[in-house]
Amino acid sequence: MSAPVLQLRDAALAYGTRRLWSGLTVDVHPGEFLAVLGANGSGKTSLLRAILGLQPLTAGTLLIAGRPAQRGSRHIGYIQQQRRIDPLTPLRAKDVVRQGIDGHRWGFGRPGRVPWRRIQEVLTEVEAEQFADTPIGVLSGGEQQRVRIAQALAADPDMLLCDEPLLSLDLASQRTITSLVDQRRRGHDTAIVFVTHEINPVLPYVDRVLYLAGGRFRVGNVDEVLNSTTLSELYGVPIEVVRSGGRILVAGIPETPEDTHHPGGTGQSTFGEVSLP
Numbered sequence: 014m015s016a017p018v019l020q021l022r023d024a025a026l027a028y029g030t031r032r033l034w035s036g037l038t039v040d041v042h043p044g045e046f047l048a049v050l051g052a053n054g055s056g057k058t059s060l061l062r063a064i065l066g067l068q069p070l071t072a073g074t075l076l077i078a079g080r081p082a083q084r085g086s087r088h089i090g091y092i093q094q095q096r097r098i099d100p101l102t103p104l105r106a107k108d109v110v111r112q113g114i115d116g117h118r119w120g121f122g123r124p125g126r127v128p129w130r131r132i133q134e135v136l137t138e139v140e141a142e143q144f145a146d147t148p149i150g151v152l153s154g155g156e157q158q159r160v161r162i163a164q165a166l167a168a169d170p171d172m173l174l175c176d177e178p179l180l181s182l183d184l185a186s187q188r189t190i191t192s193l194v195d196q197r198r199r200g201h202d203t204a205i206v207f208v209t210h211e212i213n214p215v216l217p218y219v220d221r222v223l224y225l226a227g228g229r230f231r232v233g234n235v236d237e238v239l240n241s242t243t244l245s246e247l248y249g250v251p252i253e254v255v256r257s258g259g260r261i262l263v264a265g266i267p268e269t270p271e272d273t274h275h276p277g278g279t280g281q282s283t284f285g286e287v288s289l290p
């Protein structure tokens with residue numbers, strides 16, 4: 014097997030006294046699709062920030078292509094959590110992609126001309142070439158997301174970090190986005206780290222799952238992690254996982270982080286059938 018793109022060894026992250034996770038050891042290899050799941054506040058985005066070199070670990074090591082994480086790494090493409098874009102913004106889709114190439118989006122502008130050919134290439138890769146001259150703010154949510162993927166791919170990264178890229182997209186757009194991400198990893202052996210509250214849209218593509226909860230984690234294939242025993246252990250309350258019609262449904266996830274590890278501390282109302290967070 015080829016060398017890992019991402020290596021975490023006994024990694025821990027805390028903000029002051031707030032410990033997010035610790036003892037985290039996981040490798041991600043070229044072409045691998047890792048889904049990162051967990052409740053609100055479990056530290057999924059913080060993990061991505063650590064990989065981006067924006068947040069130092071409090072313990073352990075984190076290597077990208079064998080070297081310590083650093084800001085603005087060309088090995089990494091990053092799709093941020095969706096934010097509303099002002100419809101009046103003058104930025105066109107091609108300007109957004111150009112920012113991905115010259116590094117402005119992380120505040121590390123590198124001078125020099127960006128070849129138009131490359132911008133066209135990545136817009137074509139995500140089937141968004143027709144939007145090149147359209148102001149980004151007037152595109153639909155799904156179209157904007159395709160442009161964000163193009164931006165993340167512009168520097169031809171070895172690893173793509175996706176922070177809940179399916180939020181507020183309809184089912185058809187979710188399918189388009191997940192299949193574009195999957196095409197990229199198959200075509201270029203790009204590793205994918207995909208933070209999501211919803212496993213079902215990515216279920217066909219996922220190789221392994223990293224599940225964060227209550228300061229702890231489990232990593233393994235879908236069946237190893239997303240089962241009643243493992244999630245009940247992680248959360249410290251009874252969780253039921255069922256497969257139905259090709260989907261995974263989970264009942265009993267505590268509504269707040271405080272409910273975790275306090276069996277019996279939650280009322281019945283917090284137990285309902287929900288799609289996996």
Ligand SMILES: Nc1ncnc2c1ncn2[C@@H]1O[C@H](COP(=O)(O)OP(=O)(O)OP(=O)(O)O)[C@@H](O)[C@H]1O
Pocket residue numbers: 028031033051052053054055056057058059060
């Ligand atoms: N810079 C910071 N300083 C202090 N606390 C922070 C900082 N960034 C995040 N936190 C806290 O750390 C916790 C984890 O945040 P993070 O955004 O990583 O969680 P998450 O799992 O991505 O959550 P969500 O699913 O809601 O997006 C939260 O309680 C958050 O308030």
